[in-house]
Amino acid sequence: xxxxxxxxEVTAVEGAIVQINCTYxxxxxxxxxxxxxxxxxxxxxxxxxxxxxxEETGRFSSFLxxxxxxxxxxxxxxxxxxxxxxxxxxxxxxxxTYKYIFGTGTRLKVLA
Amino acid sequence: xxxxxxxxxxxxRKEGQNVTLSCEQNLNHDAMxxxxxxxxxxxxxxxxxxxxxxxxxxxxxxxYSVSREKKxxxxxxxxxxxxxxxxxxxxxxxxxxxxxxxxxxxxxxxxIL
Numbered sequence: 001x002x003x004x005x006x007x008x009e010v011t012a013v014e015g016a017i018v019q020i021n022c023t024y025x026x027x028x029x030x031x032x033x034x035x036x037x038x039x040x041x042x043x044x045x046x047x048x049x050x051x052x053x054x055e056e057t058g059r060f061s062s063f064l065x066x067x068x069x070x071x072x073x074x075x076x077x078x079x080x081x082x083x084x085x086x087x088x089x090x091x092x093x094x095x096x097t098y099k100y101i102f103g104t105g106t107r108l109k110v111l112a
Numbered sequence: 113x114x115x116x117x118x119x120x121x122x123x124x125r126k127e128g129q130n131v132t133l134s135c136e137q138n139l140n141h142d143a144m145x146x147x148x149x150x151x152x153x154x155x156x157x158x159x160x161x162x163x164x165x166x167x168x169x170x171x172x173x174x175x176y177s178v179s180r181e182k183k184x185x186x187x188x189x190x191x192x193x194x195x196x197x198x199x200x201x202x203x204x205x206x207x208x209x210x211x212x213x214x215x216x217x218x219x220x221x222x223x224i225l
Contacts, residue, residue: 004129030210032151033211033212033213033214035213035214041218041219042202042216042217042218042219043155043202043214043216044216045213045214045215048212050212052191066118087154089212089214090212091210091211091212097117097168098162098209099157099160099170099173100145100157100160100206100214101157101167102147102154102155103154104154105153107152
């Protein structure tokens with residue numbers, strides 16, 4: 001099917017490291033993006049992996065393995081403000097019929 | 113500053129009424145999208161457009177309609193055929209079809225009176 005699966009909820013303490021996984025069934029060469037959404041707000045773009053491997057942006061890193069249809073977002077030195085929902089997203093389809101889909105979302109709770 | 117503007121922020125619909133949600137972008141993006149988000153849920157694709165005067169149905173298009181007469185604008189009409197329209201509606205755009213990332217507007221919250 002055309003779905004991106006994520007764990008529904010993850011809980012961690014301030015200062016910790018947490019990994020949020022995203023697995024998908026539709027193959028293809030498309031990359032994977034990650035978005036953050038705070039309660040009541042709109043999603044904002046965090047990171048994009050066009051190719052396999054690790055991308056680092058400050059405290060956030062993202063990894064993609066297209067052969068394994070798997071990616072993850074790694075959040076380090078967790079802060080209270082990181083409490084939010086995180087979505088992976090990617091393009092599916094072929095030229096002329098592309099569309100964009102999002103994962104089921106992971107709610108991250110950061111505890112003091 | 114470039115961005116996506118959605119209006120209104122809050123909207124109330126009476127039974128049997130059609131309502132239109134506005135989405136305007138000045139990012140010069142070709143592709144635009146509409147998503148619906150229910151509380152605690154993910155984003156579901158309603159309609160998308162890769163180019164002016166062309167659009168495609170997403171996964172939950174029933175009860176909705178769109179138009180793309182200008183590159184900058186992609187309004188969504190929630191018709192009376194949509195029996196459960198209460199949700200958070202998000203408009204997004206990207207440079208072109210198949211490109212990333214998606215840029216989002218601030219959303220419109222639609223409720224039933």
